[in-house]
Amino acid sequence: MMSPMLRKFKVKLNKLLYGSDTSVIEFNNRTDNVEGMSYLICRAIVPDIPEILAIERSVYAGKMPWDFDNFKNEINKRRSTLYLVARYNDELVAFAGIDFRRTNNIAHITNVAVAPNHQKKGLGRKLLKVMIEKAYEQKCKGIALEVREKNENAKKLYRDLGFKILSSKQNYYTDENEDALVMSLSFENAKER
Template sequence: MSMTPMLKKFKTGFNRLFGSKNDGQLEFKCRNVKVKGYEYLFVRAVVPDIPEILDIERAVYKGQTPWNFENFEAQIREQERTLYLVVRHNDEMVGFAGCDMKYATYEAHITNIAVLPPYQNLGLGQMLIKTLIDEADKRGLRKVSLEVRQSNVNAHEAYRFAGFVDRIVKKDYYTDSPAEDAIEMVYSINANKRKERMTNG
């Protein structure tokens, strides 16, 4: 007997909230993406990618690695609710990004995004953000959130350009010395879809 629309809707909602043993890992098909004349390959991260990911962290964060090998390994291996992507140009890793799909709250949370300095301000960061937003949208999530250092004006403006708005300030969120507040930002998928429809007529 076929499933009624109401029952089908209930089952979909239940699986989003509590997960399903048959769901398996989040799917992501590798793809070639062209951004401002550059050809990139977007692929799902695997554990052997972590040394290169750490190299990008050091290049972006002045020799520091805010996340260590074990942090990235845990995220990359958690493939049912976490999506980590790496970007390659001419076989060199030039960027990465990751997010947690929080089905219970219908919100994805971007945990990391970084681009090698020579490839910054070329649209790659915006494309990574857009890709994660699209993946969250495909899975029925309604919002995408992230944190940014209060002092990181350039990143804050980049996220605003992408459609994020400030939600709250998290006091002393970054615990390195000296401690620093974080601005939590959020992107509303449905609201931005409406804006796009209005803009495009």
């Protein structure tokens, strides 16, 4: 375990060398009770990917926006991303990913999906709230994401969490020529941190 002084020194050195804090983003595994169900929320690791892909397949009607290597690359960027998985009784039932260093200090939610038999139980909201807390902790200016224009469930969830529609990207999802809405949550007016 790194001492607090050494950690502080490392952060300062990284800032000096690279202009930003490039230390590994930490996440302590936690157990959360969501609507009476107990979920273990952990940082995703490469051996989780086959289960992540199975959820992806089940929520996107057999389509796989990301393959094994896409997830592996992102999960391994531990200085800029955080991928979380939620387990219920050892079964992987949801995942979500965020990139804290995408553009202009605005974090980007890259993924969120909940297995069909665990949807509508508050788990998607819980994972996103954890991501929002981490982005705030990372001193990001806000969070952005893209969502399919027709994905009403996800849009409602993001709106409930305070995201607002910023713009749209035409034919962003080439599989169905569907537009993406860019939604964002700003921390700019949040209280002093």
